[in-house]
Amino acid sequence: MSLKATLIDLLPKAANYRLSRCGIVRPASPINITLSVTNMCQSRCKTCNIWEMYKCGGGNDFGRLQDEMTLADFERLFKSIGHVYFVNISGGEPFLRKDFPEIIELANELLAPGVIHTPTNAIMPQRIEEMTEDILQRLLRNGRKTTFTVKPSFDGVGDIHDQIRGVSGNFEKLMDTLERLRKLRSRYPNLEVGAGTVISRFNIDKVPETAEFVHTLGLDSYISEIAEERSEMFNKGDSITPSADEYERAIKIFSQESRKHLTQAGKLGRTTNAFRLVYYDLVVRILREKRQVLPCYGGISNVHISPYGDVWPCCVLGYEKSMGRLSDSDYDFRKIWHSAAAEQVRRYIRAGNCWCPLANQAYSNILVSPVAMARVAAVMLRNHGRGRVD
Numbered sequence: 001m002s003l004k005a006t007l008i009d010l011l012p013k014a015a016n017y018r019l020s021r022c023g024i025v026r027p028a029s030p031i032n033i034t035l036s037v038t039n040m041c042q043s044r045c046k047t048c049n050i051w052e053m054y055k056c057g058g059g060n061d062f063g064r065l066q067d068e069m070t071l072a073d074f075e076r077l078f079k080s081i082g083h084v085y086f087v088n089i090s091g092g093e094p095f096l097r098k099d100f101p102e103i104i105e106l107a108n109e110l111l112a113p114g115v116i117h118t119p120t121n122a123i124m125p126q127r128i129e130e131m132t133e134d135i136l137q138r139l140l141r142n143g144r145k146t147t148f149t150v151k152p153s154f155d156g157v158g159d160i161h162d163q164i165r166g167v168s169g170n171f172e173k174l175m176d177t178l179e180r181l182r183k184l185r186s187r188y189p190n191l192e193v194g195a196g197t198v199i200s201r202f203n204i205d206k207v208p209e210t211a212e213f214v215h216t217l218g219l220d221s222y223i224s225e226i227a228e229e230r231s232e233m234f235n236k237g238d239s240i241t242p243s244a245d246e247y248e249r250a251i252k253i254f255s256q257e258s259r260k261h262l263t264q265a266g267k268l269g270r271t272t273n274a275f276r277l278v279y280y281d282l283v284v285r286i287l288r289e290k291r292q293v294l295p296c297y298g299g300i301s302n303v304h305i306s307p308y309g310d311v312w313p314c315c316v317l318g319y320e321k322s323m324g325r326l327s328d329s330d331y332d333f334r335k336i337w338h339s340a341a342a343e344q345v346r347r348y349i350r351a352g353n354c355w356c357p358l359a360n361q362a363y364s365n366i367l368v369s370p371v372a373m374a375r376v377a378a379v380m381l382r383n384h385g386r387g388r389v390d
Helices: 003-009 011-021 071-081 100-111 125-142 159-165 170-185 204-214 244-260 267-289 333-337 340-350 359-368 370-384
Strands: 032-036 086-090 115-120 147-152 191-199 221-226 302-305 310-312
Touching (some): 011 340, 011 359, 032 100, 032 359, 071 333, 086 100, 100 115, 125 147, 125 170, 147 170, 147 221, 159 170, 170 191, 191 204, 204 221, 204 244, 221 244, 221 267, 244 267, 310 333, 333 340
Parallel strands (some): 032 086, 032 302, 086 115, 115 147
Antiparallel strands (some): 302 310
């Protein structure tokens, strides 16, 4: 299905989500599912404490693997969900799972998404290259035209990247990973290669030079998000988020660079970047006003599954507002999705008890808002007037 057809197809879902948020009807299945496939990670990021769950070393002892969902668990989960449009992978470092290609293959077969997206810390260039090619071959054998996007983290140029990520030599490996992925892209048209910067108080002054550098690398997309305190990352209380003024100054420059290169991105990248430019403006308002500037559809349009099978409305509320655990329902997602506990979480969000600039959720919030979608359309028309989005 083309991107344009997908957006049209989502209109009935958007109507259902608005009614669901008012408590009039039960929510349909989510359009966007985030799967945290593991908490294993070799990074020691200043903005995230997930790695402390495992204390990963340089060897193969990655800790409590037995506690995380198995491939069979994922298969049962996917069968109970049905069709979704977007699958986002999270972690930890997804490429540390030996069965990562099999998880993606099952997601593609049973969820039938249009896009499957994964981030990576880019510490293992050869492994990432080999697994990505394995995944791409599996997707092609399935016969569906699923886009697979890989987005290495890019938090600065040179030493500052290594300092923020907590791993010496990470930047060199990042550049190696990007080069390997670009070569794969020349052979696999369904691969899109991007980069993502987490804007934190540790790199807020380096955003202009980082954005300028990344835009020289010939990637399909380049996005940023603001560092947040999230239940998922075990970083509540850490001082990592820039002030509204600091972020506004930095994102203004970042957005200017993004607009310059908007027409050079791939189809998906152009559309994603248009959403992002609207999102960046939203973040400034959210930080200043400390409220849900757009109604939040967390736990309605989107769902997040933890490595242990917890069903969350989002990664920010995470463990604090779980809708249930899949193992308690024999991996019947719909049983949890339509439970009293899930509705209680939705009421909490609907009452405005939380507000955050979570990028993944913001996409869907924009998608469900006619006013925000008009802004996205205006950005696309203004920046690549005659460019078609098929």
